[in-house]
Amino acid sequence: MLTGILQETDSGLYACNVPGTTGRLRRACVGIIGCGGLGSNAAVALVRAGIGRLILADFDTVALSNLNRQHYFLPDVGKHKVTALAEHLRAIDPTVHLDLHPVEVTSESLNDVFNPVDVLIEAVDRAETKHALIHAWHRLHPDIPMIVGNGIAGYGNTDTIQVIRTGTIIYCGDMISESRDGLASPRVLIVAAMQANVALELLLEGNQS
Amino acid sequence: MITINNRDTRDWRPGITVRDLLNEMGYVYVLITVTVNGELIDDNEYDSFEIPDGSFVRAIHIHHGG
Numbered sequence: 593m594l595t596g597i598l599q600e601t602d603s604g605l606y607a608c609n610v611p612g613t614t615g616r617l618r619r620a621c622v623g624i625i626g627c628g629g630l631g632s633n634a635a636v637a638l639v640r641a642g643i644g645r646l647i648l649a650d651f652d653t654v655a656l657s658n659l660n661r662q663h664y665f666l667p668d669v670g671k672h673k674v675t676a677l678a679e680h681l682r683a684i685d686p687t688v689h690l691d692l693h694p695v696e697v698t699s700e701s702l703n704d705v706f707n708p709v710d711v712l713i714e715a716v717d718r719a720e721t722k723h724a725l726i727h728a729w730h731r732l733h734p735d736i737p738m739i740v741g742n743g744i745a746g747y748g749n750t751d752t753i754q755v756i757r758t759g760t761i762i763y764c765g766d767m768i769s770e771s772r773d774g775l776a777s778p779r780v781l782i783v784a785a786m787q788a789n790v791a792l793e794l795l796l797e798g799n800q801s
Numbered sequence: 802m803i804t805i806n807n808r809d810t811r812d813w814r815p816g817i818t819v820r821d822l823l824n825e826m827g828y829v830y831v832l833i834t835v836t837v838n839g840e841l842i843d844d845n846e847y848d849s850f851e852i853p854d855g856s857f858v859r860a861i862h863i864h865h866g867g
Binding site: 631734745 | 864
């Protein structure tokens with residue numbers, strides 16, 4: 593019953609989507625490594641857009657200091673991020689298929705957690721981990737795109753945030769700022785939305801239905 | 802000629818490697834990813850991968866924050 597109401601083409605959840613895109617997005621699977629500022633907000637954008645399946649991984653729990661930029665709320669503090677995020681995503685669309693992994697993803701476990709995906713969003717915090725995961729993913733799946741968040745700190749300077757496309761590795765961010773400079777919600781959300789938007793673009797390339 | 806990050810250029814010479822180019826550019830930061838004509842180059846190939854003339858190179862510094 594609920595599924596039917598959500599999927600009504602003229603009044604349902606996705607009635608305002610770009611015509612002809614919803615079917616393809618419902619069949620798509622996007623992986624997200626890290627459910628912090630980038631990952632949690634990208635996940636919300638993707639579920640609202642109509643993505644049918646997400647694979648989410650994060651070893652961490654929600655801390656109060658996360659709430660200035662991450663898509664969590666006071667009652668979430670102390671919960672695993674993937675668990676709390678799943679509740680919020682299902683509150684948007686209870687029919688979305690979610691695979692939850694409350695683990696730290698390494699180069700060794702990357703393939704086990706994110707196989708298969710159509711697109712992978714990289715949203716971890718540590719630069720060393722990002723670097724290792726970019727190379728590991730490219731060795732494993734050179735033809736499956738990875739969308740990397742790179743440079744999200746500070747405030748203002750919106751026009752320095754960009755997308756750089758290098759083969760199947762695509763970077764979103766200002767390519768300069770470090771999280772130790774301080775993190776504010778707007779720039780983090782901009783980059784998260786850019787990552788989600790690039791994912792849609794890739795998934796809908798040559799869209800026919 | 803080699804174009805770096807759509808911004809800088811360097812003269813090409815036979816045998817120039819990714820490592821040579823990074824040194825010339827002063828890119829000594831360890832956490833960097835390099836693509837040559839869209840192909841990601843593995844870290845352990847920097848000393849051996851020879852950049853073709855006319856290549857477009859991207860050297861991206863990876864930063865904390867996610």
